Amino acid sequence: MPSFLGNIMENLFGKPATINYPVEKPPIVEGVRGEIHFDMRKCDQCQDCERLCPSAAISVDVENKQITWDPFKCIYCHLCVRSCLHKAISAKENLSAPDYKQGIKTFKTE
Amino acid sequence: MRLVDVGDVIGMSKKNSNLTVIPFGPQHPVLPEPIQLQFYVDEETIVDVLPNLGYVHRGIERAMELNDYRRNIYLCERICGICNFMHGMAYSELIEKLTGTQVPVRAQYLRTIWAELARLQSHLLWLGLFAEAIGFESLFMKIWRDREIVLELNEATAGHRIHLSTNVIGGVNMDMDRKLLSRYLSDMNKLKKEINDWSPVFYKDRAFRAKTIGKGILPKKDAIHLGAVGPTVRGSCVPQDMRTLGYEAYGELDFQPITYDGEDTYARALVRLDETHQSIDLIKQAISQLPEGDLVNKNDKFPEGAAINRVEQPRGECFYYGVGNGTIHLERCRVRTPTLPNIPPLLQMLVGHEVSDIPAIVHSIDPCMSCTERITYVKEAE
Numbered sequence: 001m002p003s004f005l006g007n008i009m010e011n012l013f014g015k016p017a018t019i020n021y022p023v024e025k026p027p028i029v030e031g032v033r034g035e036i037h038f039d040m041r042k043c044d045q046c047q048d049c050e051r052l053c054p055s056a057a058i059s060v061d062v063e064n065k066q067i068t069w070d071p072f073k074c075i076y077c078h079l080c081v082r083s084c085l086h087k088a089i090s091a092k093e094n095l096s097a098p099d100y101k102q103g104i105k106t107f108k109t110e
Numbered sequence: 111m112r113l114v115d116v117g118d119v120i121g122m123s124k125k126n127s128n129l130t131v132i133p134f135g136p137q138h139p140v141l142p143e144p145i146q147l148q149f150y151v152d153e154e155t156i157v158d159v160l161p162n163l164g165y166v167h168r169g170i171e172r173a174m175e176l177n178d179y180r181r182n183i184y185l186c187e188r189i190c191g192i193c194n195f196m197h198g199m200a201y202s203e204l205i206e207k208l209t210g211t212q213v214p215v216r217a218q219y220l221r222t223i224w225a226e227l228a229r230l231q232s233h234l235l236w237l238g239l240f241a242e243a244i245g246f247e248s249l250f251m252k253i254w255r256d257r258e259i260v261l262e263l264n265e266a267t268a269g270h271r272i273h274l275s276t277n278v279i280g281g282v283n284m285d286m287d288r289k290l291l292s293r294y295l296s297d298m299n300k301l302k303k304e305i306n307d308w309s310p311v312f313y314k315d316r317a318f319r320a321k322t323i324g325k326g327i328l329p330k331k332d333a334i335h336l337g338a339v340g341p342t343v344r345g346s347c348v349p350q351d352m353r354t355l356g357y358e359a360y361g362e363l364d365f366q367p368i369t370y371d372g373e374d375t376y377a378r379a380l381v382r383l384d385e386t387h388q389s390i391d392l393i394k395q396a397i398s399q400l401p402e403g404d405l406v407n408k409n410d411k412f413p414e415g416a417a418i419n420r421v422e423q424p425r426g427e428c429f430y431y432g433v434g435n436g437t438i439h440l441e442r443c444r445v446r447t448p449t450l451p452n453i454p455p456l457l458q459m460l461v462g463h464e465v466s467d468i469p470a471i472v473h474s475i476d477p478c479m480s481c482t483e484r485i486t487y488v489k490e491a492e
Contacts, residue, residue, distance in 0.1 A: 029262075029265050029266060029269075030266075031266070031269050032265065032269045032270075033268070033269035033270055034269075052180075052181070054177075054183075054184035054185065055184070075184060075273070076270065077275045078269075078275075079184075082283060
């Protein structure tokens with residue numbers, strides 16, 4: 001019993017382990033593999049990312065100079081980020097939202 | 111379509127018609143993944159057991175033949191969620207054998223550290239689940255809280271809690287700086303202290319010992335004969351451990367396979383408990399010997415010829431066989447995960463015991479069904 005006392009006191013007076021999720025965002029660890037973003041000014045439409053993507057989440061439309069990325073197919077391995085020769089793909093340090101409405105993201109040359 | 115009744119196929123149902131058949135699974139609170147075991151019981155005693163596998167067959171081997179061989183690493187990591195790093199590592203090693211690539215020494219050490227980290231979190235997960243299966247709910251929560259230390263290290267290393275995805279053919283794609291390595295060392299000391307805090311329950315608790323000692327006996331001779339692997343065979347006093355082959359940096363590290371001669375569920379639990387200490391020790395050794403150098407050796411050759419590769423996963427020996435034909439696709443890739451060779455010993459362990467012992471004994475081999483399913487039988491409904 002005495003060995004439990006420390007734990008009991010900690011649980012009685014400590015903060016709760018959970019957070020009020022949708023209102024309060026969870027802390028983000030440095031270097032977390034989050035969503036990707038395409039910089040269309042740097043992109044030369046070489047389609048390397050499309051060929052490399054293990055889950056076929058990226059598709060490059062060369063004619064329309066447009067890239068589509070499906071967040072739900074993506075496994076967040078960041079192989080595309082590491083392999084892009086022009087550093088056109090950047091990674092965000094965020095946690096992607098569990099939202100079915102967010103849909104497929106399109107990046108287009110302006 | 112329905113799954114085949116194994117009893118019908120081998121005429122077991124007719125033979126044992128005077129016995130009661132209890133189906134255990136495919137959905138059962140103690141099973142994390144679906145497998146059906148049909149128990150033929152005489153009152154409370156189990157007389158015979160028939161397994162029925164194939165509920166979560168995903169066709170991964172076929173997908174591996176259709177994919178680019180370099181992309182398969184990420185597919186292999188999805189064979190098993192718990193030992194994902196080791197699957198990626200085993201596949202990378204296989205392709206390195208087929209292409210004749212030499213992995214840099216630093217990458218070998220980093221792979222060893224991450225593989226031991228994966229073993230650590232898998233054993234902590236199992237110890238927690240096992241504690242819960244035999245009625246120790248708060249111990250389960252305490253062990254899983256300590257497992258968070260490992261998962262947070264994973265997150266700090268590669269950005270994800272479970273899927274590290276750090277393997278590439280010929281090395282690794284992520285490095286660890288001095289700050290992270292010192293965090294590894296301090297967290298390992300913290301984890302060791304926490305494990306020492308709750309491990310007396312496994313050694314001394316009367317209820318725990320009563321539920322595990324003498325249950326699920328697997329004699330040494332049968333363990334070898336039936337081809338058991340991993341902690342299951344080491345609990346029967348057979349020092350079989352693939353790490354002693356010296357793949358990656360294991361050849362440079364000092365360790366001995368942990369064995370217990372109890373031959374029962376208790377011995378298998380203690381093997382896993384001691385292996386958590388061993389993993390912590392191996393991580394510390396690897397960090398102290400970690401050399402400087404390159405992370406990856408690139409090789410443009412396509413895989414050609416045939417090769418096998420064996421690694422020690424938390425559940426036992428994992429076997430990879432690959433055939434390359436000099437193109438971007440592999441001709442064949444076969445994966446045998448450790449749960450499959452552990453099922454015949456499990457069937458033997460269960461015979462002669464009572465129905466109430468089933469959860470603890472089934473759990474003692476650490477079944478991971480989704481990794482195991484390489485084939486499924488279906489037949490047309492009448």
